[in-house]
Amino acid sequence: MLERESLGEFAEVARKLESGFASLPTFQSQLPGIERLAETLNATAERLQDNYPYFHPLYAGQMLKPPHPVARLAYALAMWINPNNHALDGGRATSAMEKEAVAEIAAMYGWKSFLGHLCGGGTMANLEALWVAGQLHPKKKILASEQAHYTHGRISGVLQLPFESVACDARGRMDMHALSKRVESRDVGTVVATLGTTATGSVDSLPDILALREKHEFRLHVDAAYGGYFVLAENLGEEAARAFAQIGEADSVVIDPHKHGLQPYGCGCVLFRDPDVGKLYKHDSPYTYFSSAELHLGEISLECSRPGAAAAALWATQRLLPLKKGGEFARGLERGRQAALALFQKVRADERFVPAFEPELDIVVFAPKAASVSEASALSRKVFETAARHNLHLAVAELPIHFWEANFGTMKRDRGTITCLRSVLMKPEHLDWVDHIWNLLSSAMDEVAGAGH
Ligand SMILES: Cc1ncc(COP(=O)(O)O)c(C=O)c1O
Numbered sequence: 081m082l083e084r085e086s087l088g089e090f091a092e093v094a095r096k097l098e099s100g101f102a103s104l105p106t107f108q109s110q111l112p113g114i115e116r117l118a119e120t121l122n123a124t125a126e127r128l129q130d131n132y133p134y135f136h137p138l139y140a141g142q143m144l145k146p147p148h149p150v151a152r153l154a155y156a157l158a159m160w161i162n163p164n165n166h167a168l169d170g171g172r173a174t175s176a177m178e179k180e181a182v183a184e185i186a187a188m189y190g191w192k193s194f195l196g197h198l199c200g201g202g203t204m205a206n207l208e209a210l211w212v213a214g215q216l217h218p219k220k221k222i223l224a225s226e227q228a229h230y231t232h233g234r235i236s237g238v239l240q241l242p243f244e245s246v247a248c249d250a251r252g253r254m255d256m257h258a259l260s261k262r263v264e265s266r267d268v269g270t271v272v273a274t275l276g277t278t279a280t281g282s283v284d285s286l287p288d289i290l291a292l293r294e295k296h297e298f299r300l301h302v303d304a305a306y307g308g309y310f311v312l313a314e315n316l317g318e319e320a321a322r323a324f325a326q327i328g329e330a331d332s333v334v335i336d337p338h339k340h341g342l343q344p345y346g347c348g349c350v351l352f353r354d355p356d357v358g359k360l361y362k363h364d365s366p367y368t369y370f371s372s373a374e375l376h377l378g379e380i381s382l383e384c385s386r387p388g389a390a391a392a393a394l395w396a397t398q399r400l401l402p403l404k405k406g407g408e409f410a411r412g413l414e415r416g417r418q419a420a421l422a423l424f425q426k427v428r429a430d431e432r433f434v435p436a437f438e439p440e441l442d443i444v445v446f447a448p449k450a451a452s453v454s455e456a457s458a459l460s461r462k463v464f465e466t467a468a469r470h471n472l473h474l475a476v477a478e479l480p481i482h483f484w485e486a487n488f489g490t491m492k493r494d495r496g497t498i499t500c501l502r503s504v505l506m507k508p509e510h511l512d513w514v515d516h517i518w519n520l521l522s523s524a525m526d527e528v529a530g531a532g533h
Contacts, residue, residue, distance in 0.1 A: 082135065086149035093157055132473050137513035138520070140503045141475035143278070143306060147393070148342035154396035155344055155389045163388025165198070166378040174388030175377055177395035184398050185335060186351050188311050190328040195358050196351035197381045198337070198390055202305030203231045205334040205350035206272075207238070208382050209301045212332065212357050213270040214241045217299060220269025223262060225254035225284060226480075227277040229303060241269075250485050251437045252282030259289065263296045270299040273330070275323055276307020279477050279502065280436065281420075281443035283307065286323035286330075301332045305348065307441055308335030312403060312410035315417055320440045328353075337394050340413065340506060342401070347390045412508035416442040419510035423503060426518045432525050434491070436483040436500070442510075445477060447500040448525060452492035453481055457499035462528040463521070464501060472520035477502040 111117070133139050135146040147155075163171030165178055178198055186194045199205050210222060210232070219242070224232040226245045236243035247258045254273065262268065271293070273284040286302070293300050304327065310316060311324040327333055333351045337343040358380050378384055401409035420442040427433045427446045434456070435446040448459035464476050478497050481488070503517075510517075 083146070083149055086153055090153055090156065093153070094160060097157060097160060133471075137507055137509040138471050138517065139473045140505055140510065140513075140517055141473045143339055143504050143506065145342075145507050147344045148397050148401070150400050151343050151393040151397045155393040158387075158389035158392035161388075163392075165386045165388045165391055166384045167376040168374060170385075171388035171391075174391040178377060178388075178391035181391060181394040181398050182349060182351070184403050185337075185349055188309075188403050189333060189351070191351065191353060193355055194351055194353055195355040195380055196349060197377050198394065199348045199350060199381060199383055199386065200346055201338060201348040202229070202303070202334060202336045203235070203348075204383060205305065205336070205348040206231055206301075206303055207235045208350045209332040209334055209352075210235050210241065210270070210272075211239055211382065212352065212360055213299050213301060214239050215360050216357075217269025221267050222270045222272065223259070223268055223298075224272035224303075225274060225277070227252050227254075227279060227282060228272055228274045229278050229305070232272055232303070242267075248282075248480070250482050251440075252277055252280040252479075252483055254284040254289070256285055256288045256292075260292055263292055263298060266296075268296070268298045270301055272301045272303055273323075274307075275302055275304040275327065276310065276441050278306060279443070279479060280445050280483070281307065281439055281441035281504075283320040283323045283440045285319065286326045290326060290329055299332075300330045301334075302327055302330040303334050305334050305336040306339050308333065309340040309403075309409075309413055310417075310441055312405050312407075313413045313417060314405060314410070315414045317438075317440060337397075341394065342397050342409075343390065343394055346387060347394060413442075415508040415511040416506045419505040419514050420444050420503075422511070422514045423505060423518065426514075430522070432522075432529070434484060434487050434489075436479070436487070442505045444503045444505065445479060445483070445500050447484070447498055448528075450491065453488075453495045453498050456491065457495065459528060460499045460501050462531075463524050466527050467521055467524035470520050470524060472517060472524065474521070475502040475504070476500065 134144040163174040165171040165175050168175050182196045186196055221242045221244055222236045223244050223246050226248045233243050247255045249255045273286050273289050275283050331353055336348045338345045338347040361380050420439040424435055424439055424444045427435045432449055433446050434449045447456045448463055450456040450459055460476055464474055467474055476499055478499055481493055481498050
């Protein structure tokens with residue numbers, strides 16, 4: 081069940097890597113001995129069994145999927161060198177690979193000249209984007225929607241920039257009326273548009289935000305940590321497609337290869353449209369940059385040491401699966417979205433459930449029907465637990481009830497938020513498993529309803 085076939089290739093490519101260093105004299109490495117190693121690894125494998133099966137299609141809960149085998153192996157291969165992409169001295173090949181891979185990501189948004197690099201993840205990437213924003217608009221406000229990732233409020237605190245949330249509409253997108261009123265007072269430095277919110281995959285209306293920027297001249301940052309690759313998908317709804325088509329007009333963009341880009345954790349990416357922001361990073365370092373006058377990635381990033389292995393993995397993945405519309409990688413994203421639409425339709429057609437709104441990407445949110453929001457919330461938790469006992473792993477989320485306004489009917493609104501079920505169908509395999517997922521969900525619901533009588 082765990083993909084192990086690709087491991088067969090590993091010894092051969094490790095030999096290939098080693099042959100690049102054949103001119104060195106051999107040396108005795110200080111190893112503990114193969115038996116102790118095996119024993120320790122067995123103990124590690126045993127400990128790792130205590131996990132949800134994130135790699136399996138029946139794991140349809142949080143935003144988690146396994147890295148592509150090529151990413152896993154390229155990462156492991158690079159570990160035999162352990163390059164550090166802080167400076168060319170620490171990671172020559174992998175710094176070049178990072179620059180190439182990041183340029184391919186930027187090209188998805190139509191950017192040829194830009195500044196960008198990999199980093200630890202979406203939080204680090206957004207921290208850098210808002211750090212730059214704060215230097216360009218000191219003391220001015222950062223605005224993001226109520227459904228934007230909580231990291232924006234927290235990062236603004238770290239940077240000591242004032243932060244304010246903007247209300248959301250009934251589909252979890254930034255409310256344009258609220259935003260247009262808010263930007264009229266001239267204290268807003270930056271608006272964060274989320275293209276793919278964490279909880280519901282909602283896509284803020286970028287065309288409308290861009291129109292407001294024309295008038296009010298704020299900086300526009302797009303947080304597409306989760307949604308960014310959907311620019312390649314050709315089965316989005318009209319509004320989402322229009323938003324993704326305009327990402328290139330933002331001032332900065334964050335996208336996480338470790339979410340939809342098939343990478344191991346520790347791989348975020350921040351991009352700036354204007355390469356000139358590089359001067360904000362200027363610093364002196366007497367010890368790291370001595371090998372060449374070429375750009376060291378550490379000169380344009382806040383983090384210092386970073387895994388070159390992450391760049392090797394991303395480079396290899398994009399070589400195997402180029403970031404092209406209609407390509408194999410894009411088809412994988414489209415399959416996840418199709419799976420989400422299929423599950424949404426099943427939930428909508430069933431008397432026992434009540435969905436929020438049609439998914440814009442590959443996340444579905446819904447709740448069991450009940451007499452009141454409190455009862456529906458309690459049922460969500462029970463269905464979540466029962467489904468998990470039958471190997472179907474969903475997630476629960478706490479969301480505002482106005483997302484359900486169109487579908488609640490006579491349900492008593494006795495709470496402002498509802499605990500609902502949430503499913504992220506982000507693996508290409510999910511499409512083949514929708515019926516199975518639905519059958520397990522349906523019998524979990526029956527079991528919970530039966531136990532209640
Ligand atoms: C839209 C968005 N922004 C930022 C983040 C934070 O990213 P990370 O967990 O990689 O730090 C997430 C994580 O889910 C996200 O969905």
